[in-house]
Amino acid sequence: MTETKSPPQPVDERLPDIRATLERAAGALVCLDFDGTLAPIVDNPDAAAPLEPNRTAVVSLERAPGITTAVVSGRALADVRERVDGPSVYAGNHGLELARNGAVAVHPVARKRADRIQRVCSVLETALATVPNCRIENKRLTGTVHVRSVPPAVEPVVRRVTREVVDRFGGDALEISTGKRILEIGPDVPWGKGNAVELIAADEPPQTAVVYVGDDVTDESAFRAVEPNGIGIRVGDDEPSRASCRVESPAEVASVLSWLCSTGADLLGRSGPTVEPAADPSSTTRG
């Protein structure tokens, strides 16, 4: 299927549409990616932390009447839960694990293939041990090879070795995808952040406006899930995206969250529920 993407517009230019969407909505679900969205990108993934204004905005948003918040991350669920407080819903491992309503659901195929991920991560840790600054992040259901700080001359070797190890121990069961200066190793299943966002949204009342904010390739499936009825906001430049809006940086994400918390919350439901006009049985259309 051909992907229809176009350059997202600065969020300020889309404010009239965003206001109209919220006015028509009974409530809002605000889904947030973590790295590159709430937290700036840093060399060491262990050191990533949300900007303070984002940290406080997430807590305030969850408390705002009519608004539910969710964090939808490529990190392991337990990891991202420790890094950001407040939301009532968390998705980890790009949606393969989902914590909501007091329970954690894990994609059944991902659960079955977790042993292979352990094996691949452990073999890669040994095979790439001598590569400076090459980190292997074992996230149980997926694994990440970080090349951000690897010397450029060695990076092709890291990519080749990763491919060979995944082919050998993963076969057709695992696949490699990309992200920001990472190789993501996961189960070869048609499941992503967009599927998780659809599940989370299904728990919300009808006519809830869904907002998704993210910065990376795996966020595109979530933008596709929310647009055009909801609001997709890409963090970064104006590279073509499924999101219709964009902000430049995690610092600008804080402004959007704070606007949603105040003005956005006030706008919810202003124009009342949308009712489809009943069909007029006396009218006929001739083609």
Ligand SMILES: O=P(O)(O)OC[C@H]1O[C@H](O[C@H]2O[C@H](CO)[C@@H](O)[C@H](O)[C@H]2O)[C@H](O)[C@@H](O)[C@@H]1O
């Ligand atoms: O979906 P996300 O929450 O954005 O997670 C995507 C990946 O984010 C992390 O890696 C990225 O951020 C690191 C820290 O800033 C950076 O060093 C790395 O280059 C980025 O790709 C995380 O470590 C991965 O597990 C996530 O899959």
